[in-house]
Amino acid sequence: MDVQKILSAVACVLVFTACSKKSSNSVFSDSTALDSAACMGQAIKSKFIVQWEDGRFTVESGTDAESFKKEFIEPQLESIRRVEFDRRIQIESTKEYASSSVSDTWGLSMIKANSAYTQGVYGQGIKVAVVDAYVDVTHPQLAGRIAVNTGEIPNNGIDDDKNGIVDDYYGASFVSVPSSTTTPSPHGSHVAGIIAADSNFGPVSGVAPRAQIIPAQFIANDGGGSLGDAILALQYAASRGAKIINASWGGAPCVASLKNAFQVLESQGILVVVAAGNDARDIDVYPEFPASFDLSNQITVAASSVSDFMTSWSNSGFEFVHVAAPGEHILSTIPGNSSTYMDGTSMAAPFVSGTAALLWSYKPNATAKQIKAAIEQSVDVTSGHEFKVKTRGRINIQKALQVLGQLVP
Ligand SMILES: [Ca+2]
Numbered sequence: 001m002d003v004q005k006i007l008s009a010v011a012c013v014l015v016f017t018a019c020s021k022k023s024s025n026s027v028f029s030d031s032t033a034l035d036s037a038a039c040m041g042q043a044i045k046s047k048f049i050v051q052w053e054d055g056r057f058t059v060e061s062g063t064d065a066e067s068f069k070k071e072f073i074e075p076q077l078e079s080i081r082r083v084e085f086d087r088r089i090q091i092e093s094t095k096e097y098a099s100s101s102v103s104d105t106w107g108l109s110m111i112k113a114n115s116a117y118t119q120g121v122y123g124q125g126i127k128v129a130v131v132d133a134y135v136d137v138t139h140p141q142l143a144g145r146i147a148v149n150t151g152e153i154p155n156n157g158i159d160d161d162k163n164g165i166v167d168d169y170y171g172a173s174f175v176s177v178p179s180s181t182t183t184p185s186p187h188g189s190h191v192a193g194i195i196a197a198d199s200n201f202g203p204v205s206g207v208a209p210r211a212q213i214i215p216a217q218f219i220a221n222d223g224g225g226s227l228g229d230a231i232l233a234l235q236y237a238a239s240r241g242a243k244i245i246n247a248s249w250g251g252a253p254c255v256a257s258l259k260n261a262f263q264v265l266e267s268q269g270i271l272v273v274v275a276a277g278n279d280a281r282d283i284d285v286y287p288e289f290p291a292s293f294d295l296s297n298q299i300t301v302a303a304s305s306v307s308d309f310m311t312s313w314s315n316s317g318f319e320f321v322h323v324a325a326p327g328e329h330i331l332s333t334i335p336g337n338s339s340t341y342m343d344g345t346s347m348a349a350p351f352v353s354g355t356a357a358l359l360w361s362y363k364p365n366a367t368a369k370q371i372k373a374a375i376e377q378s379v380d381v382t383s384g385h386e387f388k389v390k391t392r393g394r395i396n397i398q399k400a401l402q403v404l405g406q407l408v409p
C-alpha cells in the first residue's frame with residue numbers, strides 16, 4: 001500500500017471518530033420526533049425509553065431529564081444509542097354490539113378461508129403475538145390456542161427461564177400506566193379470537209384455528225398505554241418466537257423509538273400486521289403510526305364491509321395502506337366465556353394475521369417478505385369495488401396459497 005493510501009485511510013478514521021463523538025445531549029434528543037409540539041404534551045417526564053447499542057430497549061425511571069442524563073446516561077454513554085421520553089398513548093375505541101343480522105362467518109367466506117382447511121392448512125406450528133390489551137387465556141375457545149412458555153413454571157413467583165419476566169407462562173403484561181377501570185378490556189381477546197379461536201368450544205371460528213397466540217399486553221383496561229410499554233411488548237413477542245405480530249392500535253404522533261423498534265423486528269424477519277385506524281382519513285396525507293411506517297415486513301390493513309366496499313370509517317391510503325380485510329359485524333371472543341360483535345380496523349388486521357399464519361404453515365420456509373408478497377399479489381380487485389389501498393383489493397386466501405406456492409416452490 002502506498003503512502004498516499006495510508007494517509008487517506010488515517011484521515012477517514014480521524015474524521016469518523018470526530019463525527020461519532022457522543023454526548024448525553026446527542027443521544028437524548030426529541031429533534032427527530034415527527035410532531036414535536038404534540039409529543040411534548042404527551043411526554044411522561046419521569047420515564048425514559050432507552051435503546052442500547054445492541055438494539056435492545058429498556059424503560060427506565062428518573063426524576064427529570066437533566067438528572068437522568070447525568071446519573072444514567074453519562075456513566076454508560078458508549079452503550080446507549082438513543083433515549084427519549086416515554087409517552088402516553090390512547091387506543092381508539094371500537095364499536096361493540098350484541099347481535100348482528102349477517103352470518104357469523106361472513107368474513108371467512110369472503111376471503112375463502114375454507115380453501116386452506118381442505119388442504120390441511122390450519123396455521124399449525126405458527127406463533128402469532130397479540131400485542132394489545134388483556135387476552136383471556138381461560139376462554140374455552142382460546143385456552144388451547146395459547147403458546148405456553150415451557151421454560152416457565154406458572155404462579156410460583158419465580159422467573160424460572162430467567163428472561164426477566166416472572167411467571168410469563170402464557171404471556172406477559174407490560175402495562176405501567178394506571179387504568180380508570182378494572183373491568184377487562186374486550187379488545188385483546190376479540191383480536192386473538194379472530195386469529196385462532198377454536199370452533200370446537202363455542203360460536204367463534206378463527207382464521208387460523210391451529211395457530212398459537214402469544215399474549216403481550218401493554219394496553220390498560222381503559223384503553224390507555226405508553227409507547228415504552230408497547231416497545232417492551234413488541235420486543236417480548238419477538239423473544240418468544242412470534243413469526244407474526246398483530247398491532248391493532250395506533251395514533252401515536254411521537255414515534256422515533258417505535259419506528260426503531262419496528263426496524264428491529266424487520267431485521268429479525270418478523271411480519272407485523274397493523275390496523276390502518278378508524279378515522280376515515282387518508283394516512284398517506286395525515287400519517288398515523290405505526291400504520292404509516294411502510295416497512296418491508298409490514299402490512300397495513302383497511303376494513304372492508306359485508307357488501308365488499310370500504311367501510312365509511314376506515315382509514316385509507318394508496319401508498320401506506322396495503323390491503324383491505326373484513327372489519328364489520330365481526331363475531332369473536334371476549335372475557336368471561338362470551339363473544340360479541342365488533343367493528344374496526346382492529347378486527348380487519350387479525351384477519352390478515354390469521355391469513356399470514358395459514359400461509360406460513362403451508363410454506364414454513366417462506367420469508368416475511370414472501371408472505372407479504374403472496375397476500376398483496378392475490379387480493380380480489382372487483383370492478384366498482386376498488387379499495388383506496390395500494391393493491392386496490394381485499395385479501396383472498398385461496399389465491400394467496402397459489403401465489404405463495406409459486407414464490408416458494
Ligand atoms: Ca420468565
Ligand SMILES: [Ca+2]
Binds near residue numbers: 158
Ligand atoms: Ca415462574
